[in-house]
Amino acid sequence: MEMDPGALRNFKDFLQLYNKMTEICFARCIDNVNSRILDQNEINCVDDCSSKFVKFNNKLMQNFVTAQTNIVNKRVEEARTATIKK
Amino acid sequence: MSQKEAQNMQLIQELEIEMMADMYNRLTAACHKKCIPPVYNDAEIAKGEAVCIDRCVAKFLDIHERIGKKLGQLSMQDEALLKK
Numbered sequence: 001m002e003m004d005p006g007a008l009r010n011f012k013d014f015l016q017l018y019n020k021m022t023e024i025c026f027a028r029c030i031d032n033v034n035s036r037i038l039d040q041n042e043i044n045c046v047d048d049c050s051s052k053f054v055k056f057n058n059k060l061m062q063n064f065v066t067a068q069t070n071i072v073n074k075r076v077e078e079a080r081t082a083t084i085k086k
Numbered sequence: 087m088s089q090k091e092a093q094n095m096q097l098i099q100e101l102e103i104e105m106m107a108d109m110y111n112r113l114t115a116a117c118h119k120k121c122i123p124p125v126y127n128d129a130e131i132a133k134g135e136a137v138c139i140d141r142c143v144a145k146f147l148d149i150h151e152r153i154g155k156k157l158g159q160l161s162m163q164d165e166a167l168l169k170k
Contacts (some may be wrong), residue, residue, distance in 0.1 A: 008101070011101060012104075016105075016108070018153065018154065018157060019108050019112055020107070022153055023115075024087055025149060026116055026145070028151050030120075033121065033145070034141070035141060036145070037139045046153070050153045051156075056106075064107060082090075
């Protein structure tokens, strides 16, 4: 069972993503409210939407981590050169 | 159940409640957008709007459940891969 606050934070973010996915896929895949039941097209659309969203999120996270790391390294470097000049 | 495990269970349950509340808010926004046209002649809910709300909620919750199952499958796959 998860015990550290990091894992709990991850889980909370995961749940947030889950809800976001539901909202987005509902908005994009459901254009009519003619029935209570999802028809096959809507089901396929939701399947594709959710898979794509997961992959999108992974790619986005990779890019974010890379870009953010570069930004932080640049800041560290600038701070270092600033203190050396003093 | 040890005390730590009980505390963890409670935290997870709290998160689940928070998630449900968030889901409800999104459901409200989505179905309001789909079912209530922005032209107000009347304060009452018309029959068509009521039917729309019923179907909208059904579809939204169905999608929520499907995606939940799918994510569950994916995390089990991930776990299996990590264990190898």
